[in-house]
Amino acid sequence: NAGVTQTPKFQVLKTGQSMTLQCAQDMNHEYMSWYRQDPGMGLRLIHYSVGAGITDQGEVPNGYNVSRSTTEDFPLRLLSAAPSQTSVYFCASSYYLGTQETQYFGPGTRLLVL
């Protein structure tokens, strides 16, 4: 049971390039989310999914796309990278017991946009 895995661990992009951050979970969780973490700003929700085929925007969705074709995978796409997207990106999967959410985070992808 690997939990939540993310690839790559580190990436350098030039402005305008595109890339996909991969996220996979093997816990059969329906809920998955993408966050970005910036110094002094905590974790901010980018996009989330409540199940295969269903996605929605979070707090900071601009510049990012997601899709959820399977329960296991939830990739995050940057269509045209900008320096403002330099950040650490965390994927999480979670389950709910009633209103109580338990989230499991991946190890993160550190992205530098030049």
Added chain:
Amino acid sequence: QQQVKQSPQSLIVQKGGISIINCAYENTAFDYFPWYQQFPGKGPALLIAIRPDVSEKKEGRFTISFNKSAKQFSLHIMDSQPGDSATYFCAAPGSGSARQLTFGSGTQLTVLP
């Protein structure tokens, strides 16, 4: 949209001391307040959570205190150890039908040996 204010931004405590981190939220439709612990280079991990049908929850050296009327909750780390040095995040559910968590800005805790 939910706002979660966390303080202090950084905290230095001597080994054996008590670490206290505070959070305040605005509105939430659901009562569930978790704390996450993050070590450098790692993803956050759930540390302890409270549902405010109780005002306090204790797990080992970690205690959450909750004040629903003031919309505040806090994390107390008793007998703080150097291994507790990490960044701590509080979180609160969104208002309305959104269940997604909103996180505080984080507290960097350093426990001196």
